[in-house]
Amino acid sequence: xxxxxxxxxxxxxxxxxxxxxxxxxxxxxxxxxxxxxxxxxxxxxxxxxxxxxxxxxxxxxxxxxxxxxxxxxxxxxxxxxxxxxxxxxxxxxxxxxxxxxxxxxxxxxxxxxxxxxxxxxxxxxxxxxxxxxxxxxxxxxxxxxxxxxxxxxxxxxxxxxxxxxxxxxxxxxxxxxxxxxxxxxxxxxxxxxxxxxxxxxxxxxxxxxxxxxxxxxxxxxxxxxxxxxxxxxxxxxxxxxxxxxxxxxxx
Amino acid sequence: xxxxxxxxxxxxxxxxxxxxxxxxxxxxxxxxxxxxxxxxxxxxxxxxxxxxxxxxxxxxxxxxxxxxxxxxxxxxxxxxxxxxxxxxxxxxxxxxxxxxxxxxxxxxxxxxxxxxxxxxxxxxxxxxxxxxxxxxxxxxxxxxxxxxxxxxxxxxxxxxxxxxxxxxxxxxxxxxxxxxxxxxxxxxxxxxxxxxxxxxxxxxxxxxxxxxxxxxxxxxxxxxxxxxxxxxxxxxxxxxxxxxxxxxxxx
Numbered sequence: 347x348x349x350x351x352x353x354x355x356x357x358x359x360x361x362x363x364x365x366x367x368x369x370x371x372x373x374x375x376x377x378x379x380x381x382x383x384x385x386x387x388x389x390x391x392x393x394x395x396x397x398x399x400x401x402x403x404x405x406x407x408x409x410x411x412x413x414x415x416x417x418x419x420x421x422x423x424x425x426x427x428x429x430x431x432x433x434x435x436x437x438x439x440x441x442x443x444x445x446x447x448x449x450x451x452x453x454x455x456x457x458x459x460x461x462x463x464x465x466x467x468x469x470x471x472x473x474x475x476x477x478x479x480x481x482x483x484x485x486x487x488x489x490x491x492x493x494x495x496x497x498x499x500x501x502x503x504x505x506x507x508x509x510x511x512x513x514x515x516x517x518x519x520x521x522x523x524x525x526x527x528x529x530x531x532x533x534x535x536x537x538x539x540x541x542x543x544x545x546x547x548x549x550x551x552x553x554x555x556x557x558x559x560x561x562x563x564x565x566x567x568x569x570x571x572x573x574x575x576x577x578x579x580x581x582x583x584x585x586x587x588x589x590x591x592x593x594x595x596x597x
Numbered sequence: 598x599x600x601x602x603x604x605x606x607x608x609x610x611x612x613x614x615x616x617x618x619x620x621x622x623x624x625x626x627x628x629x630x631x632x633x634x635x636x637x638x639x640x641x642x643x644x645x646x647x648x649x650x651x652x653x654x655x656x657x658x659x660x661x662x663x664x665x666x667x668x669x670x671x672x673x674x675x676x677x678x679x680x681x682x683x684x685x686x687x688x689x690x691x692x693x694x695x696x697x698x699x700x701x702x703x704x705x706x707x708x709x710x711x712x713x714x715x716x717x718x719x720x721x722x723x724x725x726x727x728x729x730x731x732x733x734x735x736x737x738x739x740x741x742x743x744x745x746x747x748x749x750x751x752x753x754x755x756x757x758x759x760x761x762x763x764x765x766x767x768x769x770x771x772x773x774x775x776x777x778x779x780x781x782x783x784x785x786x787x788x789x790x791x792x793x794x795x796x797x798x799x800x801x802x803x804x805x806x807x808x809x810x811x812x813x814x815x816x817x818x819x820x821x822x823x824x825x826x827x828x829x830x831x832x833x834x835x836x837x838x839x840x841x842x843x844x845x846x847x848x
Contacts, residue, residue: 351808353635353639354639357639386603387605388604388606389607389803390633390802392633526802529803549641551641552640552780
C-alpha cells in the first residue's frame with residue numbers, strides 16, 4: 347500500500363525494566379511477555395522475558411558451573427531481575443547485584459536481592475572489593491566495544507579484591523550461520539568495529555532504551571582486549587557457541 | 598550509555614510471509630516464532646505467529662459463528678496461511694483465498710487452499726462473483742482509512758454476487774483501557790484521522806513490510822462508512838471488544 351508516514355521514534359525510557367515488571371506481574375510464565383531487541387541494522391529479535399526469571403534448571407550448564415565457582419564476596423554485574431543473584435545468595439554467598447535499570451533493580455530487590463542501581467563504570471563508592479565477579483547471561487557484552495573495553499575492565503578491577511576471579515559469559519560471533527549476523531559483521535568491519543559489536547536497544551510498547559553497545563567476542567579477541575588490562579584469561583568453558591571465560595585479576 | 602548511531606531502516610520485503618514460513622517450517626507450534634508489529638507512534642507489539650495456523654478451536658467464537666454462515670461461493674479476504682480458508686473448504690465450501698503476501702499465499706496453497714495472490718482493490722480478472730465474503734482475523738481493518746474505505750468497499754462489491762453477504766471481523770477501538778492506544782487515538786484525531794486508524798508494518802529479522810493502514814472501527818463508525826456504499830450493516834455479533842459485522846450487498 348505504501349502509506350506516506352512520518353513515524354515517531356519510541357519514547358526514551360527503561361523499556362528493559364518495564365518488560366521485566368510486566369513479566370514478573372504476570373507470574374513470570376513463559377509465553378506471556380516478550381522483549382523486542384532492535385539492532386542498528388534494522389533487525390529485530392524477540393525474547394521471552396521469562397528467561398530473566400529462570401532458575402538454575404533453565405540456565406545453560408556453563409552458567410551453573412560458573413555459579414559453582416563463586417567464593418567470598420560476589421558481585422553480579424548486570425543482575426537484571428536477579429536470576430543468578432538470588433541463586434548465589436540462596437547458596438549462602440554474600441552476593442551483591444549491580445544493575446543500571448531502575449525497574450530491573452527494583453524487582454531484584456523485591457525478590458530479596460541486595461542490589462546497587464548503577465553501571466559498572468560508575469558504581470558509586472563504598473561497594474568494597476569482591477572476590478568473585480559474575481558477568482552471566484552474555485554480560486561480557488558489557489565490554490561494549492574495542493574502545494570502551496579498557497574503561498570497563500579498569501572499573502571491574504577497581505571492584506576486585508587482589509586475587510579476584512571474573513566469570514564472564516560470552517557468545518562467539520563466528521560460530522553462527524545466520525546470514526543476517528554475518529552481514530552485520532561485514533558492516534561492522536567496514537565501519538572499523540570489531541565484527542561482534544552490536545548496537546542495540548530494547549523496545550517495549552512505545553518505549554525504548556537508549557542505544558547501547560554490546561560486544562560479542564571470540565575468546566581470542568577477548569584475550570587481546572585483556573592484554574594491557576589488570577585481567578588475564580585463565581580458562582574457557584564452552585557450551586555450543588556460548589562460553590564462560592575465567593579471568594584472573596593480576597593484583 | 599547513549600551511543601551515537603545512525604540506525605539503518607529494515608530492508609523492505611515480505612516480512613509477514615517470512616514469519617509465516619518460519620512458523621510453518623517449525624511445525625506451527627506456539628512459542629517458537631513471533632511477528633513484531635510496529636506502529637508509527639513507535640509502539641511495538643509481539644504476536645505469536647502460531648495464531649495464523651490455529652484451527653477452529655483456537656479461534657474466537659464469533660469467527661466460528663461467521664464461518665458457519667458461509668453459503669455458496671466463498672471468498673476469504675486476506676486469508677494469510679489459510680486458517681479459515683482451509684476450514685471452509687474442508688467443510689465442503691467452494692472457497693477461494695485472496696492474499697497479497699506472496700509468502701503467505703504460497704503456504705496457504707501448499708496446505709491445499711485455492712489462493713489468488715492479490716490485494717482486494719486489484720484482485721485481477723476472472724475471479725467471478727462470491728455469495729459470501731469473509732474478512733476474518735480483524736480484516737475489516739483492510740478498509741484502511743476513512744479515505745480509502747470507499748474504494749475497498751467498491752472493490753468488494755465488484756466481487757460480490759447480487760445478494761452476497763460479507764462477514765467482517767473488527768475490533769472496537771473504544772473498548773480499550775490501554776493508555777498507549779488512547780494516546781494514539783488522540784494523535785489520530787489531531788491529524789484528522791479516525792481514532793482507530795493504525796499505521797503499521799510487520800517486522801521480521803532485518804526485513805519489514807511497507808507501512809500500511811489498518812482501521813479499527815466501532816460498528817457505528819462502520820455504519821457511517823457504509824452510508825454511500827453498496828453495503829449495509831445488518832447485524833453485529835460481539836465477543837469482548839471484538840465483533841463480526843454482517844454486511845448485506847444491496848444489489
